[in-house]
Amino acid sequence: MLNKMTLTMPWSGMNKLTLKPDLGKKLMVHAVLLTYTVIALFPILVILINSFKTRKAIFNDPLGLPDASSFTLVGFEEVLARSSFDVFFFNSLIVTVLSLFFVLLFGAMAAWALTEYRFRGALFIAALFAMGIMIPIRLGTVSILQLMVDLDLVNTRTSLVLVYIAQGLPLAVYILSEFIRTIPKELKEAARCDNVSEYKIFFQIVLPLIRPAMATVAVFTMIPIWNDLWFPLILAPGESTQTITLGVQQFIGQFVTDWNAVLSSLTLAIAPVLVLYLVFSRQLIRGLTAGAVK
Amino acid sequence: MADVQLKQIKKSYGQVNVLHGIDLDIKHGEFVVLVGASGCGKSTLLRLIAGLEDISGGELLIDNKVVNHQPPAKRGIAMVFQSYALYPHMSVFKNMAFGLKISGKDKNFVREKVEHAAKILQIDHLLERLPRELSGGQRQRVAIGRAIVRDPNVFLFDEPLSNLDAALRVQTRVEIGKLHKDLDATIIYVTHDQVEAMTLGDKIVVMNKGRVEQCGSPLELYRHPRTQFVAGFIGSPKMNFMKGKVSVKTEGSIYVKLADGVEVEARVESGAIAVGEEVTVGVRPEHLQESLHGEGRLKGKINLVEHLGEVSYIYMTLTDGSEVVVRGDGETEVKVGEEIYADYQPQNVHVFNAQGLAFKRLTAAEADAPAAAMIRQAAGGNT
Numbered sequence: 065m066l067n068k069m070t071l072t073m074p075w076s077g078m079n080k081l082t083l084k085p086d087l088g089k090k091l092m093v094h095a096v097l098l099t100y101t102v103i104a105l106f107p108i109l110v111i112l113i114n115s116f117k118t119r120k121a122i123f124n125d126p127l128g129l130p131d132a133s134s135f136t137l138v139g140f141e142e143v144l145a146r147s148s149f150d151v152f153f154f155n156s157l158i159v160t161v162l163s164l165f166f167v168l169l170f171g172a173m174a175a176w177a178l179t180e181y182r183f184r185g186a187l188f189i190a191a192l193f194a195m196g197i198m199i200p201i202r203l204g205t206v207s208i209l210q211l212m213v214d215l216d217l218v219n220t221r222t223s224l225v226l227v228y229i230a231q232g233l234p235l236a237v238y239i240l241s242e243f244i245r246t247i248p249k250e251l252k253e254a255a256r257c258d259n260v261s262e263y264k265i266f267f268q269i270v271l272p273l274i275r276p277a278m279a280t281v282a283v284f285t286m287i288p289i290w291n292d293l294w295f296p297l298i299l300a301p302g303e304s305t306q307t308i309t310l311g312v313q314q315f316i317g318q319f320v321t322d323w324n325a326v327l328s329s330l331t332l333a334i335a336p337v338l339v340l341y342l343v344f345s346r347q348l349i350r351g352l353t354a355g356a357v358k
Numbered sequence: 359m360a361d362v363q364l365k366q367i368k369k370s371y372g373q374v375n376v377l378h379g380i381d382l383d384i385k386h387g388e389f390v391v392l393v394g395a396s397g398c399g400k401s402t403l404l405r406l407i408a409g410l411e412d413i414s415g416g417e418l419l420i421d422n423k424v425v426n427h428q429p430p431a432k433r434g435i436a437m438v439f440q441s442y443a444l445y446p447h448m449s450v451f452k453n454m455a456f457g458l459k460i461s462g463k464d465k466n467f468v469r470e471k472v473e474h475a476a477k478i479l480q481i482d483h484l485l486e487r488l489p490r491e492l493s494g495g496q497r498q499r500v501a502i503g504r505a506i507v508r509d510p511n512v513f514l515f516d517e518p519l520s521n522l523d524a525a526l527r528v529q530t531r532v533e534i535g536k537l538h539k540d541l542d543a544t545i546i547y548v549t550h551d552q553v554e555a556m557t558l559g560d561k562i563v564v565m566n567k568g569r570v571e572q573c574g575s576p577l578e579l580y581r582h583p584r585t586q587f588v589a590g591f592i593g594s595p596k597m598n599f600m601k602g603k604v605s606v607k608t609e610g611s612i613y614v615k616l617a618d619g620v621e622v623e624a625r626v627e628s629g630a631i632a633v634g635e636e637v638t639v640g641v642r643p644e645h646l647q648e649s650l651h652g653e654g655r656l657k658g659k660i661n662l663v664e665h666l667g668e669v670s671y672i673y674m675t676l677t678d679g680s681e682v683v684v685r686g687d688g689e690t691e692v693k694v695g696e697e698i699y700a701d702y703q704p705q706n707v708h709v710f711n712a713q714g715l716a717f718k719r720l721t722a723a724e725a726d727a728p729a730a731a732m733i734r735q736a737a738g739g740n741t
Binding site: 248250251253254255256257258259260261264269272273 | 408409410429430431435436437439440441442443444445446447456457460461504508
């Protein structure tokens with residue numbers, strides 16, 4: 065759901081700027097984009113409004129807005145008081161933020177090394193990263209689990225962070241390499257003449273210049289990690305290491321599902337990822353305009 | 359004091375040899391200009407000196423130390439790039455201060471240095487701007503400023519003016535010339551523009567296909583080009599070349615018969631020339647005078663007249679089809695289609711053999727030496 069949202073939002077804004085000509089065409093474009101936005105946002109809206117309704121109201125009128133008689137915060141109370149929601153939330157947040165940080169750092173470093181330096185095995189490493197994009201990491205779940213058992217990392221957040229770094233790196237390296245290639249080589253040469261070390265060239269010249277690309281990668285990396293259910297279920301199902309997507313599952317029973325609690329926790333789960341997205345998308349747009357002026 | 363010496367510098371990319379053993383000796387404080395057509399290896403040579411590319415063979419000495427394997431920063435050089443290469447996310451001040459700050463210099467020292475350099479270049483009011491808010495000329499100054507603050511032994515300029523418009527190019531050229539005098543710095547400057555080379559250089563190195571064709575002061579190159587390539591490269595418009603055969607040879611002068619039958623006299627060292635040898639005759643446009651009457655020695659039909667104000671360039675085709683440019687009077691009244699004659703002084707004629715090597719041209723004094731000797735002799739006989 066969130067995935068779709070991130071895709072539609074920036075584009076709807078851009079089209080407004082680029083398509084000036086006749087009004088009919090403009091309306092058409094906006095109609096299409098609006099329809100798509102509505103479709104993408106509709107499920108989220110349903111979650112939001114139903115999380116504030118009584119159980120009865122959810123089933124009687126799933127699309128109705130909460131009114132005085134049906135409004136309730138029982139779901140939120142349930143989630144916040146009766147479950148360890150704060151733990152789940154914190155787990156998700158720390159796993160996502162740490163993975164994101166390392167994916168961006170290592171991704172940019174690997175991309176820089178692969179594009180800037182010629183060394184033995186560079187092609188081989190690049191091919192490995194390309195394979196990482198093509199082959200889903202879930203195919204290796206069994207061996208990953210075995211590895212984590214051997215390393216004694218089962219039921220730790222570390223295991224999740226490690227797996228997510230591996231999952232996010234290939235695409236990050238791919239996208240960032242393309243961007244790094246567009247940095248004029250004179251800039252790096254000027255820096256080398258200025259006695260700037262390779263590390264400083266990377267951190268103080270290259271990184272600031274690929275900031276928009278980093279934001280793109282951040283968005284694409286963050287959402288699958290936050291939404292993932294698979295690896296938390298397999299690698300870290302313990303009570304203290306559950307992430308929020310896994311935590312929500314405890315309200316879904318075989319016979320009875322506590323919809324109030326499920327919808328409330330999902331509502332709460334949207335918030336942080338939305339905040340992160342807003343932070344990154346701002347970088348994205350700022351980066352685009354900064355590049356355009358040159 | 360930093361002399362730069364190149365000893366048999368070679369560069370190859372895999373199988374392709376780009377530079378075939380360059381020897382150069384650059385003294386401290388010299389302004390050396392590397393010129394040549396694009397692809398002749400002049401920029402590569404500069405990058406080798408800078409340390410941005412590895413030297414494949416030979417030795418490079420800066421300040422009497424071999425620096426072949428030293429990184430750019432250790433060589434005490436500063437480079438100004440054609441594309442300016444300013445860090446786009448840093449202000450002008452930060453751009454200029456970056457190198458100093460990295461090397462851990464005191465903050466006040468850095469500020470002082472940058473402000474001083476900015477004042478010299480008249481960009482002190484722009485220090486807080488970002489590069490993208492500057493014009494091309496201002497960006498180029500910032501790039502030069504970034505080089506100045508580091509107090510390098512050697513400045514390297516890689517076609518620094520080619521991205522500027524014509525008026526700004528002239529202005530910046532003059533400023534670079536002044537800067538050289540103020541800083542007392544060694545400068546190596548790459549350009550493909552022979553006007554820049556002539557005006558700026560103490561010494562010009564003309565390169566062709568990875569070799570040094572000739573190296574010398576601007577006037578030396580202008581007066582005594584060693585090869586046909588140098589003769590064609592230095593001077594604007596280009597020297598006129600006409601093919602012919604040596605018909606008469608005397609001491610101190612030869613006559614070359616051109617394809618259309620005209621005989622051209624040239625005052626050159628004639629020792630190595632054989633009668634009947636195929637040679638190329640070269641005369642600069644500024645050494646040809648238009649004349650409407652028959653006493654001129656080259657006859658041709660006018661194709662085009664360019665009026666520049668103080669001079670005009672007359673493009674004419676000789677009867678054998680070769681094209682010749684004559685620098686005429688600024689207010690000349692000749693018209694396209696007319697036939698005119700072009701006159702010349704024999705001592706201004708260059709002669710090149712089939713391999714493109716020049717026969718040494720005798721200066722007026724040298725050419726007149728036999729006559730002078732005769733006069734002296736005669737005078738001596740009288741007393």
